[in-house]
Amino acid sequence: MRVPPLQPLLVRQVCLLFWCAGVLAALHPVEGLCAVLFLLLADSRFRTLRRFLLAAALCAAGFAMGWWRLGPLRSPPPEPPWLAAEHGETTEKPAPRICGVARHVQGLPDGRLRILLEAVRPEPLPGARHADAPLPGDCVWTWEEPGFRPLAGQTVCVSRRPVPVRGFANTREQAQEARWAARGVFWRIWSRGWSGGPSLSGEGRPDARLRESLRRDLLRVLRPPDSAAAPEASLGAARGDAASQARAILPALLLGARSCLASDTLERFAAASLAHSLALSGQHLALAGLAGLFSVLLLARLRPGIYLFRARAVWVALASLPPALFYLWLGDAPASLLRAACMLGVMTLWLLRGRTATGLDALLAALACIVLISPLSLFDLSLQLSVLCVAVICLCLPGMRRLWPM
Structure with missing residues (x-):
């Protein structure tokens, strides 16, 4: 049986790649320009004047779209008055207690949680008539040694001061900021354990409750027979134990829940070129x-x-x-x-x-x-x-x- 050779891309598919190259050029101009030149050299159909102008228009449209959507990175959103006042204090004051609605909860290795909070504002005082303005954009909260696992739709409060995502030490690398900006996140906080007095209220969305119940049922099935602890605690308590890590791999493979995995286990997966198997695809x-x-x-x-x-x-x-x-x-x-x-x-x-x-x-x-x-x-x-x-x-x-x- 004769197998036909690899067919070239359709013109509309190459046009999509030109548009994508323009979007990438808004943050990485050198890489985006190299991608455009490679497409022009690889596809002879775009060497005519009409097709060349079409490619240039698509790249310009993609660049304009990327430049517009990356606007918050060039001119960060202003801080609300309550946060600016905290930053302007000259004396040491405790961090403000903020509250936000959990939009997305992701389990990270070593038992950490990454929580995306929306509508983040100070906790309202008793008897207050007007609530303070929320932060412009969402906030990502990295929580080590969490005391509980919130659900999407629940309200979480913690005593922490949000700082801009652009405040990372590696100021020349903006790809991380662009990834967070794509999700509408411009602020970040970090805590460990019960530091900051985290609290939880609300029931969460029905779909989040159902997904969490399925995850807990899977962890309960994988719990060691002689363990009386909670399902997640029984798998995460002995992260250095090979048997415990073997059980924790199954939730990571099926649900993408990596909170019970240890960093050493992920390093072994990477060394064996199997890290891609843990990504849901x-x-x-x-x-x-x-x-x-x-x-x-x-x-x-x-x-x-x-x-x-x-x-x-x-x-x-x-x-x-x-x-x-x-x-x-x-x-x-x-x-x-x-x-x-x-x-x-x-x-x-x-x-x-x-x-x-x-x-x-x-x-x-x-x-x-x-x-x-x-x-x-x-x-x-x-x-x-x-x-x-x-x-x-x-x-x-x-x-x-x-x-x-x-």
């Missing part, structure tokens, strides 16, 4: 594809006539969408998993329309769906690595088929 959605395949095969046993309406590939893609969306919700939609889900949705749509497409077509279509809605997602390191890895796999497939035709 397309390999996890393969479980959804297997569930869809088995469902279609079972249904075909009962009703073989379904193949008269649609081909098996179409039925499998349709049956894979519900478990894929469920897994996207269960994993809290990280960038790599969102990319894989968008690729599955695009491929399903094309199969329904009777179109044939390659993996590279689906990848670029998924990238377009993500970056056209959130252009600053291009600065997300997880999305960059996910897109580049899948692109390399798609580019190597024709050569792999020649080496191993079966």
Whole structure:
């Protein structure tokens, strides 16, 4: 069987890459210009005057979009009066007690938590009629040795003074600030244990409660038989224990919950070139594809006539969408998993329309769906690595088929 060579990208797909290069040039002008020159040299279709002007217009539009969305990095949002007054004090005063609504909670290695807080303002005093203005933008709270795990939608209070994200020591590197700006985060705080007197109120969103209950049930199943402690405490108490770390790997693989893993375990994964397996991505959605395949095969046993309406590939893609969306919700939609889900949705749509497409077509279509809605997602390191890895796999497939035709 003759395998066709690698087909060139469509013109609209190259136009998307020109636009992405313009967005990247807003923060990294040298790298963005090199990407534009590489695209012009690689694709001879854009060497005519009309196509060259089209590429220049797309790069300019992407640069303008990136420059506009990165505006808060060039001119940071002003501090509210209550925070500016605290900074202007000449005498030592305790940190203000602030409250915010948890928007996203992520478990980090060594038992840490990363909590995104929105509508952060000082805790209202008893009898106060007017609440202070909130911080412009969200705040990221890194909590070591947490006393509890808040849910999305709950209100958290802690005595800490927010500082701008731009206050990192490495002032020349703005990629980290751009990643946080893409998520609307411009402030940060840090605490350890019960320092600052953290408190919790509210019930949280129903979906967050359900996701947390599933996570706790999994930890309870993995708890050692002779342990009477809480599920998460029993796995995290002995982070140096090999058996405990072996149990903690499963929640990290299935749910992306790394709070029970130790840094040494992650270093061993990186040394074995297996760190990518802990990131929720397309390999996890393969479980959804297997569930869809088995469902279609079972249904075909009962009703073989379904193949008269649609081909098996179409039925499998349709049956894979519900478990894929469920897994996207269960994993809290990280960038790599969102990319894989968008690729599955695009491929399903094309199969329904009777179109044939390659993996590279689906990848670029998924990238377009993500970056056209959130252009600053291009600065997300997880999305960059996910897109580049899948692109390399798609580019190597024709050569792999020649080496191993079966």
